[in-house]
Amino acid sequence: MTNIWNRLRHEPWIWSFLAAIGVWLATIAYTGGQGAGEILTAALSFATFSIIVGLGQMMVITTGPGNVDLSIPATITLAGVVAMKVMDTDSARLLLGIGAALGASFLVGVFNYGLIRLLRIPPIIATLSSSFLVLSTAISYGRGIRIKPPLPLDSFATMRILGIPLAAVFVLVLSIVLAIVIKRTLYGRAVVAIGQNPRAAWLAGINVNRTRFMTYVLSALLAGVCGILLSGFSGGAALNMGEEFLLASIAVVVIGGTSVAGGRASVPGIWGAALFMYLLVTMLNTFGASAGVRLIMTGVIIITVIVLAGGETQSK
């Protein structure tokens, strides 16, 4: 047991899981054990969306200092609107809608990297400004319409098997694939190498620009997947559906132990952090905290987790 702990405590992601478990235990201690399972099921359902975009953001942040994708919320909205409009509640047009939404997301990724590479705009500005364009496009395209998702999408997004959301299983598979990509493919190694030292990576024969391009596109595609699923989950697309994911996508990356300075990614950490973020809000709601207190506590607790997790790596 001590052996396992000794190995685990050096993993950057372990802290986010400990925090999530701690918050969950505090909540069920307060309710006297009532609703423990339901809370977990709900946490899995909602965390799924932060995890999808968190994975994309993680790859972008891992390519090195200054790299961040702020267009994720707008891309989620665009993908949701495009998917709903193309599907038009018709199950037969399901795949067409998914294809159209992912295609639109792909173009957002290409556009983002175009701004960064060709116009030499820093990523933070480039993705922020492109997100205004993307959101405007979504608004004018989906003006005033509220379209329900076709049944298969609705049931895929909301179905549960033994209390486990089907979407969460889908995202688990996605996460495992991405973890393998990071560890065992040329693209994944290139991302991690560039994040540590882009010049050394170039001199080691890595195509830095292509790798960064692929990463921004990947992030946009994952935002697109999130947008489609979220529309299915909440009964249609809405123009503010991506809003909360700006902070969430970055927070889950940071809390999860991915290095903000680049060069180290942690897939399990994204899961721990996303569950933690949802369970934290649940706990504060259960305690009956007012909105103000809730926000303050969220901030304080996030900082605490980052300090705990960060202190471990700095001491080496």
Next chain:
Amino acid sequence: MNHTAIKLDGVERNFGAVRALAGVSLAVGSGECLGLVGHNGAGKSTLMHILAGTLSPDKGDISVGGTRHEGYWSVNVARTNGIRCVFQELSLCPNLTVAENVRIVHGSLKGIGWKKRSQDIALQKLDEIFPGHGISPSDAISDLPIGKRQMAEIARAFTVTDIPLRLVILDEPTSSLDAVTAQQLLTFVRSQVTKGTSVILISHLLGDILGTCDRIAVMKDGKTVAERPAKKFDRHSLVAAMGTEVNQNKSTTAKLAKAKSQAPVAIRAKPKTAADTGELIAHQGEIIGLAGLSGHGQTRMLLQIFSRSDAEVPAPVAFIAGDRQSDGIFHLWSIASNVTIRSLRSLLRRGLIASDGEGLLAAEWKKRMGIRTSDMNNNILTLSGGNQQKTLFARALGSEARIILMDDPMRGVDIGTKLEVYEMIAREAKAGRTFVWYTTEMEELQYCDRAYVFRNGAIAASLEHEDLTEEKILQASFAESSAA
């Protein structure tokens, strides 16, 4: 030597299971230049870090001017006692100017006009040590090439405001300097020593040590194994004391230059940095040297070949960095990952990197380069500087590349390792690999079939192996200035 300036007594230091210093006692007299030599990992740098206060000893005493220092020996205590350091890994802030870097170490430069005063101090010291240095105190460090950065750092160590200089530690100070600036520095060191300042000089260039120092201490496995006046050493006895078996007769000069020039052309390139310039041509299996004063376009030539701009390079290319911190290592990765990064494509199996193949490749090159570590899965930063450099050699030589570009790669590498690497380069060249080798060390040019001398970004001369003498190279490096 009248009295001691600094004395270390029984200093020990461990890093985990590794014993870096096993009870070292060492004294430097005032007005003395002490040379410190030894293999990579012998403990020289660790010892100097302890003197400078950046590492604390596990055990042992430090005395200043004959009195034992009580309490904690820190960076600030070292500074107020007049100890200055130039470390092997340069420690200037890259985003600041030369003058601002001078200000960092001089608390007394404050109030209105501090910028002007620190610029004056920086410029005066640079002029004094390196006449004709071409550095402006308002240059940002990141804009300077590594040689000039090193000059700025050395000059900073010798600047004086309120605290008199007692001891200056120079750890591989000439590793990025060309022959002329290195000589300027050594001359300056001698003049400082006669003024009463003590200097500790660490270098793998034994000629520098023998010619400059009053006394030489040899370190091995964390201990001093020999300590004598410099006159009592010669090159051979010094190398013997370090425990390296050097076979001076090993003849790498059995050259086949004639046969090689018949081989197909591997590289054809013309420097873009100058209009009136010669052309670089390398035949398969040749070792081509790039010579001349440092910063005259040699590294840019290598990068031009690497990126294939205006250069015909039909075969795959690998690059061995000299500035390993900024161009070479991936600091979060293991030694093994640092070795294999250039070869991953050949390790693919069904689209995925085979981890057993990776382990085998790393193990093979640990053996072939003699990388000193217990486990290739340790982080790269657990290695000493010279062993990190070996890792970079392993990365390039272990790859499929047929052309190897080397950017003054022997900085801070000990003589035993160097000889092993030279031999390996000769062997690989014989097997058909082509090397382009930028070096600031005259000795290394002896291994080249042909060398191109660079001046102001242009190829000023091409010298065949038998013409590679110090005199001819210096002549070509300076031809223009002496005519002007």
